[in-house]
Amino acid sequence: MSSSSLLPLSADQIARLEQLVSELAPSQVAWLGGYLTGIGAGGAVGSAQQAAIAPAVAVPSVTILYMTQTGNAEGVANDLAAALKAHSIPVVLSDVAEFSAKKLKSVGYLALIASTYGEGEPPDTGEDFYNAVMGDRAAKMADAKFAVFGLGDSTYEFFCKLGADFDSRFEALGGTRLLDRVDCDVDYDDQAAEWVTTLSEKIAAEVAAAAPAPVSALSAIPASTQYDKKNPFPAELSERILLNGRGSHKEVYHIELSLEDSGLSHTPGDSIGVVSQNSNVVVEALQGAMGWSGTEDADGSPVSDALKLTYDITSLSPQVLEKYNAFAQSDTLTDLLQAEKRSELMDYIYGREVIDIVTEFPVSGLAPADLVGCLRKLAPRLFSVASSLKAYEEEVHLTVGAVRYCSHSRERLGVCSTFLADRVDIGDRLPTYVHANKNFRLPADPSAKMIMVGPGTGIAPFRAFLQDREADGAAGDNWLFFGDQHATTDFLYQLEWQRFLKSGLLSQMDVAFSRDQDHKIYVQHRMQEHAAQLYAWLQEGAYFYVCGDEGNMAHDVHNTLVDIVAKHGGMAVDAAEEHVKNLQRDKRYQRDVY
Ligand SMILES: Cc1cc2nc3c(=O)[nH]c(=O)nc-3n(C[C@H](O)[C@H](O)[C@H](O)COP(=O)(O)OP(=O)(O)OC[C@H]3O[C@@H](n4cnc5c(N)ncnc54)[C@H](O)[C@@H]3O)c2cc1C
Ligand SMILES: Cc1cc2nc3c(=O)[nH]c(=O)nc-3n(C[C@H](O)[C@H](O)[C@H](O)COP(=O)(O)O)c2cc1C
Incomplete structure (x- = not known):
């Protein structure tokens, strides 16, 4: 007698049951167990759909938070959400900027992916959340089971500091660590994939082991494009023009890449990742x-x-x-x-x-x-999108400053910038992908005013912003601050700004050429010269954008902005700082600095 004949099911029913079970994730098996138990206890057959919509006992959801400036942390968060979805586990996926730290007291499973900036600081949009979690009044997290994934760059002194801060803070607030923290360098893809798999499987196993429960609805996961970082598009280099004049100390190139037949789409504010080669x-x-x-x-x-x-x-x-x-x-x-x-x-x-x-x-x-075995993997470099698809279909333009310097008696070459400048020819194809940045976006309202501060290669995204607004016929006033060393040699895209000034697209442009006089003049000095007008624009709802050098410029521009708000808004410095922070929270102050 075969063992199956002992069961109250026919061979065909067993085969179909085995087929179904083989297709299910652990949490689905758990739910099915509960569903069948319910039927056994007198429930109606055919109520599975209803059970899924109105769960008696919900599958615990996983809160996935990310803290990002340029989107890497968000990408890892999306991958984790997709992996959990594959296990039929519901997720709450959010940027920390849109998540109140108070809610941490009621979270169960929690995954945080955090990048680090500056001197071990949070990205702009993560500051409030960071301060709230680190502060004395932070919510207790007794129910939380957490895992932290830190993103950083080990060439910085405070490598992955934010991930480490959160990891120890969550524990101090009463949370239970699900996985050891991972600190990831710029070549983070493999470690991220491993973390996503390990964490999602661990949570799925715990969920499956818990009481049977129906599956509840899942939040939407953004669809991925065909070409991405893992599968870059070979874009043809169609143009490369040196933007500086003879005698300049700078070497900045206007680069055009063809995206024909790639299906790739980019938005002003995004960057393009370029996979390069060493010389x-x-x-x-x-x-x-x-x-x-x-x-x-x-x-x-x-x-x-x-x-x-x-x-x-x-x-x-x-x-x-x-x-x-x-x-x-x-x-x-x-x-x-x-x-x-x-x-x-x-x-x-x-x-x-x-x-x-x-x-x-x-x-x-x-x-x-x-x-x-001692070395890091060669990471792609990002360059701000400097053109709008509305003006240049199936193309993307970049503004690339070649990095060359001498140190310890050796001539050094920036890997990717000199790859683009020296080691590829027109017609060559370069592996590229679009790196979206939702933290650097044109105002949704086309009539909103914009103030853009973009010295050096920081000008790149504003070329895209203005092309986009021109194509849309957007009514909002646009004010551009640009700076570099010398007007005669370093006025990047000068003719284009002149055309925009003539057409009225640019209401105003102020330039600071630092070395054209005895004393240094930078963009922040031009902001000060127009402080009253700048404050008035802000009061009228203007958006304030900064792009370019993180080291000095972005800090000086920030401090100048606070100073202008304090003086012209009649506020103490603390209040002005809070005012500027509110602009940031309202996404009316956005930065893309590197
Ligand atoms: C979101 C984002 C957008 C960006 N947009 C642009 C853009 O539009 N245009 C642009 O040109 N760049 C942009 N960058 C910067 C760009 O990604 C690269 O970092 C830059 O081009 C240098 O890369 P590289 O491979 O040529 O140089 P690398 O090989 O990475 O070398 C650069 C490194 O060399 C070292 N170094 C440089 N000068 C010296 C010196 N004098 N002494 C000692 N060490 C030194 C520093 O450690 C520096 O980090 C952006 C970066 C980000 C994150
Ligand atoms: C201007 C700038 C400053 C940075 N500072 C640090 C730092 O202090 N420590 C660190 O570990 N990584 C630092 N990084 C590296 C980022 O954390 C890393 O690139 C990360 O992958 C970015 O993630 P995101 O795209 O989610 O913002 C810095 C990167 C930039 C562009």
Whole structure:
């Protein structure tokens, strides 16, 4: 007698049941168990739909929060939401800017993906949430089961500080850690995918093990495009024009890429990710220093290819040095790598690359696989979209400043900017993707005024903003601040601004050429000169945008804005800071700084 004949089901019914169960996620099996129990207890067959809509016991939802400036954290959050959805687990997906920290007291499962900026600071839109969670009056989180994913860049001193801050704070507030925190560098994709899988499976297993419960509705997950970071589009370089005049100290290129047949769409405020390659000169110098011919195996590919295409051989980080020192066993490096010497270490790293380390602390006979095992993956670089699809269909324009400098007696090349400037020809195809940035957007109201501050390559998105407004016939007034070193050589896109001024699209343009006189004049000085008018525009609902250098410019412009609000709004500095913060909360003060 076969075992199946002992069951009260026919062979056909068993086969169909097995087929159904094999297609279900653990949480669905759990729900089905509850549903069948309900029928067994006298419930009506056919009420499954109703049970799903009006759950008696809800499957616990997972709150997924992200704190982002340029969208990476949001991307990881979306991936986690999709993975949980595949397990039929409901999610609440939100930017922390739109989530009250008070609600943390009632969250169960919580995943936070946080990026770090500045000197270990939150992104602009995450400041309120961060302060609320870190503050004395933060909600207790006794019911929370949390996992934190930190995004950062290990070349910064405060690597992934925000993730670490939240992780320890959630625990201190009574939460239970579901997974150890992950601190991720710029090449975060693989670790993010692993974290998403591990976390979603862990939650699904817990949910399945809990009481049977019906499945409730899921929140919408944004659809992904065909081409993205993992599958970049080979865009043809169709134009490259040096924007600076002869004698300039700057080297900024106007780049045009064709997006024909890609189906890719971008919006002013977005960036384009470009996957680049290291220069042969740098690769060969490193191979030479190591005594390699280039054909040796590194990671399944010849070391010359690996160093050119896969690994970051120019920037250093404490983690890279730590790994390298496992081979070098250098007393100097060991000393520098002590936790209390962090700022000395960062000073040492500044201006040095991998070649400096392998020559200063040589390891005889080091295998290519061991060296590349110490290195980060080569990350794509982002460039602000400098054109509107409404003006240039199936194209994207970029404004790229070539990075070249000399340090420790070596000529250095910025990887991607010089790849675009020197190492690709018109007609070549470059792997690219669109990196959306919903935190840098034109006003929804076409009649709203805009003030744009974009010195240097920071001008790029405002070219896109203005093209877009021109194409739409948007009525709002537009005021542009631009700055660079010299008017004669560095006035990027000058003719275009003149045309916009003539047509009335630009109501006003103020320029600051820092080196055209004895004393330095920057955009913030021009803002001060027009302080009363600038404040009046803000009072009339103007949006204030800043793009470009994060190091000095963005801070100076911010402080100037606070100062203008204080003086012309008759406020104390504290009140002016709060006023500016409110502009930020209302998305009327947006920054894209790098
Ligand atoms: C959202 C966003 C938008 C951006 N938009 C633009 C844009 O529109 N246009 C644009 O040009 N860039 C833009 N950038 C910056 C861009 O992504 C790259 O960072 C930049 O082009 C440099 O990349 P690279 O690969 O050429 O240089 P890298 O190889 O990354 O080298 C740059 C690094 O070199 C080091 N360095 C530079 N100068 C010196 C020096 N004098 N001494 C010692 N060390 C030094 C610094 O550590 C610096 O970070 C943007 C960045 C972001 C995040
Ligand atoms: C201007 C600027 C400052 C940054 N400062 C830090 C920092 O202090 N520490 C860190 O770990 N990462 C820092 N980063 C790296 C970002 O955190 C990292 O690129 C992250 O992936 C961005 O995520 P997001 O797209 O979600 O904002 C900085 C990046 C930029 C552009």
